[in-house]
Amino acid sequence: MNNNQESQNKKIAIIGLGFVGLPLAMLLISKGMPVIGVDLDEAKIKSLKKGNSYISDIKGETVRSGIDAGFFHPVSDYRLIREADAVIICVPTPLNDDSGPDLAYVKKAAQSISEHLQKGQLVVLESSTYPGTTRELVKPILETSGLICGKDFYLAYSPERVDPGNQFPIEVVPKVVGGTTKSCLDQVHQLYSGIYQEVVPVTSPETAELTKLLENTYRFINISFINEFAMICDRIGVDVWEVIRAASTKPYGFAAFYPGPGIGGHCIPVDPLYLQFIIKKSGLSSDFIELSEVTNDKIVRYIAERSLQLAAKEKTTEANILIYGVTYKRNVADVRESKSLDIIEKLIGMGADVSYHDPHVPELDLHGKKLYSRPIDSKTLKEYDCVVVLTDHAELPKEMLLEHAKVVFDTRGVLRDSSGKAKVVQLGNGLS
Secondary structure: OOHHHHHHOOOEEEEOOOOOHHHHHHHHHHOOOOEEEEOOOHHHHHHHHOOOOOOOOOOHHHHHHHHHOOOEEEEOOOHHHHHOOEEEEOOOOOEOOOOOEOOHHHHHHHHHHHOOOOOOOEEEEOOOOOOOHHHHHHHHHHHHHOOOEOOOEEEEEOOOOOOOOOOOOHHHOOEEEEEOOHHHHHHHHHHHHOOOOOEEEEOOHHHHHHHHHHHHHHHHHHHHHHHHHHHHHHHHOOOHHHHHHHHOOOOOOOOOOOOOOOOOOOOOOOHHHHHHHHHHHOOOOOHHHHHHHHHHHHHHHHHHHHHHHHOOOOOHHHOEEEEEOOOOOOOOOOOOOOHHHHHHHHHHHOOOEEEEEOOOOOEEEEOOEEEEOOOOOHHHHOOOOEEEEOOOOOOOOHHHHHHHOOEEEEOOOOOOOOOOOOEEEEOOOOOO
């Protein structure tokens, strides 16, 4: 029997049915594996049991077919994980108030799993975290069950690489795995080889944990740099988009990154701070990460100030601004860590009258203040002094903006080479 056939005979429990856990559950079901989905959010469980999806990448009919076929069992307690061959942890790992790692969800999951852990089970942590979490935090908690890691149960780490809205199916993205022992690595490699097209084994869970942090810190630093570069191009009157396009013709030694309104989402702005935590714990520091964090905040202030400038008002209290797009990336309904929200708050704090439109986000809660997505048409666009494009959703009404808006501040370069009655200003295209 090959690895794929062996994996299809396994029942999997997934802890956490969010942006990582639910897509993974649907992937496993598509491979013929029954899934027990555990999430303590009762609203999520009720929604799933009705065959609904709260994630844009997952269709409701996909959830319903899994439930109807008896392959998907969403529950709000851990008892059913006793029936599973493997338990995969996909819970959030946010930052605390001091911008350090908050592993409360991971600890809670590990403690709950330990109460139901069975001999022979494989436990895999997929939540982004700092190196040492699997071995030094999760393993001791699981061993309070009386079972011994590597002998009675198996423990591994595999960084999730889910990217909402990305064209790459989950299973085609190579899967990095690291086990706490050789037998643990063998177990996770065998399971994931029946799920993913390519599995990349590494020598330890620490290596696998650090792999995810490197991937996203690389992006964090480079995106922060290109945003700073765009501000420089504004000042000296050079088109940053043309510069990037020209530099991209070099067939080696250059990877293109593009300006935008700051870095959002759960991973890219968060993972580098997990890396910074372990660096400082080792008595070192990373100037690159600290500078990138400062730049990621600086671009918020810069875009707010430029928006007010483009609104062409003598007093900021008179500026009437429409924000298009509040999610952290295009074509998703996810506002986690979105810099668009910071820009809105900054503009309001500077005295502007701010509205927003986003086809994926009907309402926002800004620290207790409710904002609602305002419909836009040719008439309402004329009410605004400036329209600021912060997210380039596929639904962006380019022709309408170009024809009826007064000024459009395009921070995503989506209106490049377009023309109309509106004055269009690109981020990094020279001050005007």
